[in-house]
Amino acid sequence: MEAFKIKRVFSDDLGANNPVFAQVLGICSTLAVTNVMKNTIVMCAGLIFVTGLSNFTVSLLRAYMPSRIRMMVETLIIASYVIIVDIILKAYLPDISRQLGPYVGLIITNCIIMGRAEAFALSNPPGLSFIDGAASGLGYSYVLIAIAFFRELLGSGSIWGYPVLGDWWTNWSIMVMAPGAFFMLAIFIWIVKGVLEKETGGEKK
């Protein structure tokens, strides 16, 4: 039973209920760093850490939280974890921390974390909430990493900072600039929605 539940939570968050495609949540803070893959992966790792642990904590405290101020409490829990991530990044990856700038702090306002805390952690036990949070973070991360991959490849002809496309390639500089991210994400949503619709037999949800 328990194993079945965990599996369902996992596949739900990664597939049909993926926060980016199904709900278009939380693309704000992380979309900005998808022009280079390295930054994206660091950012995503931080995000998974925060979603998992804040879901866990909210779930632990859910019986003690007065419902009037629960948003505030949740925000404070999330902010504390983000501070931890920020301090760790500053200590161990100072270069990337400088490049990410304010975006690490903006994990706090990422709608996914709040959304999962409200929708899942408030009504489920801590263990399962942790898995749900981490899975949501993961589902979100693979989309962004895919976007970062294409943006870096097309925009600067490199992957992970190593040039792979050679001299004949003309960089699409639009890809590393703001509009590129919007177009890329729209194309991704289009493809995934098309695939999902085929799976459900073209039914409209």
Add this chain to the structure above:
Amino acid sequence: MSQGIAFYAIFFAAIFTNNILLTNYLGMCSFLAVSREVSTSVGLGSAVIFVMTATSVLNWLAYRYILVPLDMIYLRYIVFIVIIAAFVQLVEMIIERVSEKLYSSLGIFLPLITVNCAILGVSLFMVIRNYTFVSSLFYGLGSGIGWAIAIVTMAGIRQKMVRSRVPRGLAGAGITLIIAGIMALAFMGFSGMINIT
């Protein structure tokens, strides 16, 4: 570094060349969710302008006179978000008093201003770029106006688009993102006029 840039330059840059939504991707969630009707988006836009201006000033004061002297800069995220949340509560109460209709149409989105990345983002950028008090004020105001322009424009386009045929998988979020991309392209036309980084 901010001493060299006049506050009016920061103001215009925040609206056009460094639009918080179209170049920094902040405030996307409410941008996608509330941009279906012009009237609602005007309401939200004005609320954001107000909140952003006020919070950037309050956060600047809190940062300069409380956090820096006490050497507790690492607590800035918590302090900023608490100030913002308290302020949004205030705006909510005011709107509820002033206009019943606006209150009911904005519904659940008003509390979402708290988690609107743009509001916190403005405060964080202002701290990182070392703005002075006046610059922060105008940066907050300009960013708010820029965000409002973007969302109202988007709502106008989406209202016109209701009748047009959109590929099925692209309907909703997909097409909105593509429009945002084209808007970002259009706003890139302003770049080079002023530049703040």
